[in-house]
Amino acid sequence: MERWKGGQAMAHIVVAGAGYAGMLAALRLRKTRAHQVTLVSASPNFVERIRLHQTAADGTRVESPLTRLIAGAPIGLVLGRIAELQPARREILLADGTALTYDRLIYALGSQTGTSAVPGVSAYAHRLNNPDSAARLYAALLERHAGRLLVVGGGLTGIEAAAEIAKRHAEWQVTLLSAGTLGADLSPRGQDYLRAALRRKGVSVIENQRAARLEADRAYCAGGAVESFDMCLWAGSFEVSKLAAQSGFAVDAAGRILVDAALRSISHPEVYVVGDAAASGLRMGCATALPMGAHAADSILADLDDEPVQPHRFGYTVRCISLGRDDGLIQLVDPLDQPRDRIITGRPGAVVKELVCQGTWYSLEIERRLPGAFTWNRAEVPSSLRPLPSLA
Ligand SMILES: Cc1cc2nc3c(=O)[nH]c(=O)nc-3n(C[C@H](O)[C@H](O)[C@H](O)COP(=O)(O)OP(=O)(O)OC[C@H]3O[C@@H](n4cnc5c(N)ncnc54)[C@H](O)[C@@H]3O)c2cc1C
Structure with missing residues (x-):
């Protein structure tokens, strides 16, 4: 033994x-x-993956050297x-x-962003897998200057990317294609706010249409609809x-x-x-x-x-959605992730979202200085007794 x-x-x-x-x-x-x-x-860097849509919209770099994150800690690093x-x-x-x-x-x-389920994604769509792929999308948006951007995926990645890019690149017409109802896991107030915020940013939303195949300039949906684009960002699922x-x-x-x-x-x-x-x-x-x-x-x-x-x-407390850096939607949830009625929106929502993003980074920095300091909300029910969420 x-x-x-x-x-x-x-x-x-x-x-x-x-x-x-x-x-x-x-x-x-x-x-x-x-x-x-x-x-x-x-990678030699820690990547703040939750900010990759910011890189795609304005080129912000979101990585830091691992050697800095573990500085002074007796941790062997193998790249x-x-x-x-x-x-x-x-x-x-x-x-x-x-x-x-x-x-x-x-x-x-x-x-990573899932590519295997839908033919054409690897060949014709941008993805937010890492800082380089996000930066390629930013460069492409600048190079072409204007056009139709189709963002496929109504989850957090797709919503945040569509809002951020629409806000920063007014000359691009952004459409968000969602396989299901947008924000289905939000409260009715949260859903209403999300739709209104995207509308204000000029994002067109197409719901309940599942992209089944991509070509160089169009997406074919399972129900027969076809969406044309000049550029596509695929945020359909993680794999x-x-x-x-x-x-x-x-x-x-x-x-x-x-x-x-x-x-x-x-x-x-x-x-x-x-x-x-x-x-x-x-x-x-x-x-x-x-x-x-x-x-x-x-x-x-x-x-x-x-x-x-x-x-x-683990007990959930909030879902935080960035809607461009001047707007955010914070959906309060119960420990099992069911939405409560309460939401925080607009600039206060954006501030909370930014604090949460910074909080993830500072959690690592504090843990480096004080190992064992990180703490979290614990639910009564062990996580593994809950149903498995889907990847979409
Ligand atoms: C644009 C965007 C916005 C998001 N926003 C949010 C949000 O607001 N809130 C939220 O909770 N989540 C959000 N997410 C999801 C979140 O980023 C991921 O769920 C989270 O990063 C998962 O953390 P992880 O440590 O499991 O994996 P990762 O962060 O993916 O880290 C995996 C690590 O493993 C390394 N690795 C992978 N394969 C190998 C290999 N073969 N050999 C060696 N190393 C390898 C990678 O380089 C990476 O360093 C967002 C994601 C994206 C893309």
Whole structure:
């Protein structure tokens, strides 16, 4: 049986992925210096993914060097793309051939914009996957100067991008195409505000039309409608890496790793899974990724100390939607994410949204200085007992 207590050998904890969940986990693992922590990242930078629509609209850069985020912390940093996992050997293989073994792994590889379900997306649409792809959209908007931009996807990414681009580029005619009812998870007041705000910004909204195929200048919808465009931004859904499924982890239909109440892989319990990569019962978001990262770190330290591991509990409080930087919609929700009647809108909403964005960044900075400081709202019901949200 593994024993790490009482001065026996250090455990090696590898954190795979340096997004919101992985960063918070790596920083928090330093609550004790008893174990060796290695952070593996494909990128040398931490990317504030929740601001990528800002890069697309005005070129704002939203990344910072990982070396700055972990400055002074005893965390080993390995830069490289993980190409393969060998869970039976507790080993990670990087694309350059480097092999890393672990005693515990935190899998935090996040998600990307989904491209596989709809033909033509990779060839004809821009995506907000990383700062470079967002910057390419910005350059393209400037280069062409004016035209029709079709934003496909009525989720947070699509709404925020459509509003921000319409606000900054009045010469572009922006249309938002949503497969369902826009803002279906908001209160009636929230939905009304969202529609009115988009209208004020000149964004045309088409609802209940699912794009099924893209060509160079048009989107074909499942119901037969055709939408022409000069440029398309695809924000239709998120999809996760196929690595987990290919490596033999138990995954759901979308490829997210199935986890128990403590966020351990049900097929490989020495692997904790956090953020968008986990089929955890929580919606994908940095709001859920940070607490999951913190919980995984706490659980691993408890587990290595032979302490009982607790279920992850998370209670929602708000949904924050940026509608251009002068307008925002804050939908208050109950701990299970059901909308309350109360909303905060307009400039106060934009201020709250900006504070929330800054808060995610400062959460990491504070955790760097004071490991263990990050705290969150915990619901009565463990997250894993909730129904799994869809990826759309
Ligand atoms: C425009 C936009 C706006 C958004 N707004 C909000 C919002 O307002 N609120 C909210 O809660 N959520 C929002 N989201 C969603 C949020 O960004 C994600 O849910 C969140 O980033 C998930 O965090 P994560 O740590 O799981 O993964 P990520 O942030 O995706 O990080 C994953 C990390 O893993 C690394 N990685 C991936 N594959 C490999 C590999 N093979 N090898 C090595 N490293 C790898 C990546 O480089 C990255 O560093 C938004 C997303 C977008 C795109």
